[in-house]
Amino acid sequence: MRTKKGCQLRERISFLNKSSWGFPFISRLDIVAAPFRRGHDSLFSLPPVLFSRAFLANPRAIGAVCPSSARLARALAAKVPIPGNNGFVLELGAGTGSVTAALLERGIDRNRLVIVERDKLLAKHLKERFPDVAVINGNAVKLCELCNRFDRKVNCVVSSLPLLSLPPATVAALGETLPKLLGQEGFLVQYTYRLTNAPSPLAPYMDRISSQRVWGNIPPAHVEVFRSRI
Template identity: 40%
Template sequence: MIWPNALRVSALFVREWVGRPAAVGALCPSSRHLAREMADVVPDGDGLVVELGGGTGAITAALLERGVAPRRLVVVERSPAFVQHLRRRFPGISIVSGDARQLERLLPSDARVDAIVSCLPLRTLPRQDVTAIVNQCQRVLAVDGVMIQFTYDVRSPDRHPLGDPAFVADASRIVWANIPPARIVTMRRAAIGEVA
């Protein structure tokens, strides 16, 4: 198992939340149930799986447990404390210290990205930041790739859950075994003529 001491991880998470509540977006890390459900949606393939907002590594651990090869996994995290924690916890993984608003610059230029797993609190970030992040995701994601986002809004998602017609909701499910309960939304890139 890759799950570390829960008390130590929770303390780190709370410290980061106190300093930047809107950027962290939750008072406690994602549950194992949510992490595993998110990992289960990631498609098999050879392209990169990019995790946005690695936090304390709950989703990262689940992706590895699901069988995502370490060479395929890139975790982007903005918090220096979380980056340090992730690098200690997952020494064989590419942990990138950076901002998702500059995602294209953080990844190899020739990389194929099969999946983006977003743990970012897109509903609490400023709209201009969300727009920049969504634009970057659209630029790097393969045409047949998927974007997976969780939200604490458990209502059924809109057709364009990110507020951008470039991404269309494909599937969603609620994970009740999380505090608070969360909805996982899987999106695909809109086909030509489908954008509306």
């Protein structure tokens, strides 16, 4: 005989399975871990744990096995010009916030930084870690379009988006939108884990003006700066 509690539990399991993008074992892991998690919230909010969970739930959207190292974050931040009075810096795919921390350390004003993160738990973590910075839980492609429409001056976009594993349509949408958003003067600072000299997925849309390898990261990264072609 089916009890009401049993039905509710089955509904919950099926909802979680549907919500985890084809990785049902993560949902089951969540259920098994729930009682443990209640008593160990601080452990589950540690950046490496949050990052691993997000990676297991959706590896293509995370595109890395661990957060960016401090060395990579500093190399990215060093390429970002300090925005003037009417400009701001947009960080895409901020993850656990290593790059955000390096941007603030570099001297970017908290009021001139907007960060966008698609994963809900990572966005929540970013809001807690950087309470004075504007954190948007959303899709970078749509937000780029939105900024474009509102005619706000974006001096620089710093992106940790995993271009090599994101769907080609997403990369194409970013490639179309970013040059318009940045105009003639803005820069895009982007890293990928390409170890060969193959062109960046953004090469058809923007001009590369510099490139640097950063070996102190797992895996080593390729930091590139792009400018609009328009």
